[in-house]
Amino acid sequence: MPIKTILLHMANDERHGARIETAVALAKRFDAFVEVLYIASPVTMPAAVTGRGASYAFLAEATAIAHEKAEEVEREVRAALKDCSYSWTVEEGDHVEQLAARAVYADLAIVTQSHPAHLEDRVLLQVPDRLPLEVPCPTLVLPYDQPATAGFGKHIVVAWKNVREASLAVRNAMTFLTAADRVTVLTLEPPGGRGEDQARDIMVFLERHGVRTHHQAQLHRDGDVGEAILDGARQVGADMLVMGCYGHSRLREMVLGGATRTILRTMHIPALMSH
Missing domain, CATH: 3.40.50.620 (HUPs)
Incomplete structure (x- = not known):
């Protein structure tokens, strides 16, 4: 849209x-x-x-x-x-x-x-x-400390996992993605994992919308998923993150997923989030 x-x-x-x-x-x-x-x-x-x-x-x-x-x-x-x-x-x-x-x-x-x-x-x-x-x-x-004049959206990282929130985030970000100079699909992989299989379908989907993508498989054993996503974004030099926002809000009680909480706390680039 x-x-x-x-x-x-x-x-x-x-x-x-x-x-x-x-x-x-x-x-x-x-x-x-x-x-x-x-x-x-x-x-x-x-x-x-x-x-x-x-x-x-x-x-x-x-x-x-x-x-x-x-x-x-x-x-x-x-x-x-x-x-x-x-x-x-x-x-x-x-x-x-x-x-x-x-x-x-x-x-x-x-x-x-x-x-x-x-x-x-x-x-x-x-x-x-x-x-x-x-x-x-x-x-x-x-980001709280981002200069007001900082540009973003030239190199976008899509934090991808085959779940509803991530799929919605990609669809909602299509205007940014089609205008970007470079789009990297980031997946988190255990040692010995096959990252290409996890990223292939979303890359084909984006290709059909005119978005050329690259794949970055981030090795992840244990630890904070949010930190791994931000590390991957830093490694490829991204200036914007697209991701699903995980959690729920009911009657003023908010429960965020761990990755979402970490990124909201320590993000260094703008994040486009969808739930």
């Missing part, structure tokens, strides 16, 4: 500028509309916990500050997107719930990796952790 509507997460956080620049670049590249959703509820105190340990005065003050910040961010957005079609909306509430409600009508959602050193990111906000599990469109997660 072509990317024609991009949902851009905006908040009072340090990395909103990088998300804006990424959205602008992709909107121009794919001739897409950008729906900018600024959520004024404090990123350190999502709606799910406002009734516990947070005073009404604190929330009111923090929300007022976020609304003031919204005016500043809106000016940034309007200047950056002046040559693109876009909308600007301010809402309050749980960030993931607000984004999920709009992602139904988007082809791509853009968020930023949680910063491992920030308590509010690791414990409370969890936008990149929760969002891919709750939306129908793919989620582009940008």
Whole structure:
């Protein structure tokens, strides 16, 4: 499916500028509309916990500050997107719930990796952790420390395993894959494994869509699957990762697969995730 509507997460956080620049670049590249959703509820105190340990005065003050910040961010957005079609909306509430409600009508959602050193990111906000599990469109997660001007998508690694999530991720990434200069299908293989057999069918599938691919079999005995995937991406010099997001989210309880958790925690390149 072509990317024609991009949902851009905006908040009072340090990395909103990088998300804006990424959205602008992709909107121009794919001739897409950008729906900018600024959520004024404090990123350190999502709606799910406002009734516990947070005073009404604190929330009111923090929300007022976020609304003031919204005016500043809106000016940034309007200047950056002046040559693109876009909308600007301010809402309050749980960030993931607000984004999920709009992602139904988007082809791509853009968020930023949680910063491992920030308590509010690791414990409370969890936008990149929760969002891919709750939306129908793919989620582009940008590394927290990636420069705003960094380009990506020239060499894409597809983390492949013959499961539904990985297949959906490939289909959702087709616009990026057909535009890439190089696509590597990465499989994890035990010692003595036959990687060609595991990758052959998906490579044929992509070839029929006009995507020339290369295969990289990453030797994997034990240990963290997510680390093995990121190591493989580094070895081939990839600048973007496409993968299925594994886990489930039920009644605010989130259980991520080990590989997904590791990649969201230690990723060094943008990851396009689908569940």
